[in-house]
Each structure stands twice: as structure tokens, then as C-alpha cells.
Amino acid sequence: xxxQPLDPQAHATQATLNAIQKTIIENDVIExxxxxxxxxxxxxxxxxxxxxxxxxxxDRSVKxxxxxxxPACPVAEILPGEVEAAVRATPGITGANVELTWDxxxxxxxxxxxxxxxxxxx
Numbered sequence: 293x294x295x296q297p298l299d300p301q302a303h304a305t306q307a308t309l310n311a312i313q314k315t316i317i318e319n320d321v322i323e324x325x326x327x328x329x330x331x332x333x334x335x336x337x338x339x340x341x342x343x344x345x346x347x348x349x350x351d352r353s354v355k356x357x358x359x360x361x362x363p364a365c366p367v368a369e370i371l372p373g374e375v376e377a378a379v380r381a382t383p384g385i386t387g388a389n390v391e392l393t394w395d396x397x398x399x400x401x402x403x404x405x406x407x408x409x410x411x412x413x414x
Contacts, residue, residue, distance in 0.1 A: 307350075314348040317384065321346055321354055324378040331367060335411065337375070341402035344393065353387035354379050359398045368392075 309317070325343060326336040333340060337358070345357040356375060360368055372390045379388035400413055408414050 309348065309350050309352070317348045317352065317354070317382075318346050320382050321348070321356075321379055321385070324382045325356070325375055328371070328374045328378050330361065330371070333361070333411070335403075335407055337371070339404065339407050341404065341407075342398065343375075351386055352384055353389070354382075354385055356388070356390045357393055358390060359393055359396075361398050363394055 322338055322343075325338045325346075328337050329335070330337055330340060330342070337343065340361075342360060343356060343358050345355075347355040347357075349355070356379060358372065358375060360371060365371070372392050376388045376390040379385060379390070400408065403411070403413070405414070
């Protein structure tokens with residue numbers, strides 16, 4: 293019986309990722325999330341401060357903890373799904389889970405100063 297060649301992608305999903313690899317994946321995920329915009333504010337949701345945490349697992353799955361500008365946000369049922377789809381579409385990602393939280397509540401102070409300046413909030 294002839295041995296089968298190793299699939300580098302299959303091997304990569306089984307190996308433990310080092311800190312550099314996780315950082316690269318996290319940066320790729322951030323860029324994917326930056327394609328998702330709050331429809332009421334002309335800023336992507338990452339730069340708006342709505343993403344609280346991104347966790348990359350050794351199996352290359354990603355967990356995202358996020359919030360919205362308000363619990364009454366009209367896109368509350370849509371935006372987390374858009375984030376999940378963007379993360380899943382990131383090359384090399386094996387899965388995505390997006391969790392919505394209201395703790396801590398979003399405030400304008402979470403928006404980076406340069407974005408607040410662009411939005412006229414300073």
C-alpha cells in the first residue's frame with residue numbers, strides 16, 4: 293500500500309498554533325470584520341469599538357465577543373450574523389462563533405479618538 297501524501301491544511305488544523313500564528317489569524321479576522329458596517333454610522337464595527345474580544349483556538353476556529361450600540365439597535369438580529377459570515381469567510385478559519393453581550397454597555401468613549409473626531413463627536 294502506497295502512503296498518502298500529507299495534506300498541509302489538515303496537518304495545520306491538528307497542530308498547536310504558536311502566538312505568532314494566532315496573531316496573524318487574529319489580524320486576518322480583524323480585517324474581515326472591518327468589512328462589516330453599522331448601517332447607521334459610516335464606520336466599520338471593529339473601529340467603532342463594538343468588538344470586545346477575538347479568541348483564536350488551536351483548531352483555527354474563532355470566537356468573537358461583541359456588542360451593539362444599543363439593545364434596541366434595529367440590526368441586533370442581523371449584525372452578529374454578518375460578523376460570523378465575515379469571520380467564516382476568512383481563509384484558514386475552520387469555524388466561527390459570535391457572542392453578543394451588553395456588559396459592559398457600549399458608550400461613545402469606546403470609539404477611538406480619531407474616529408470620534410471623524411464623526412464630529414469631539
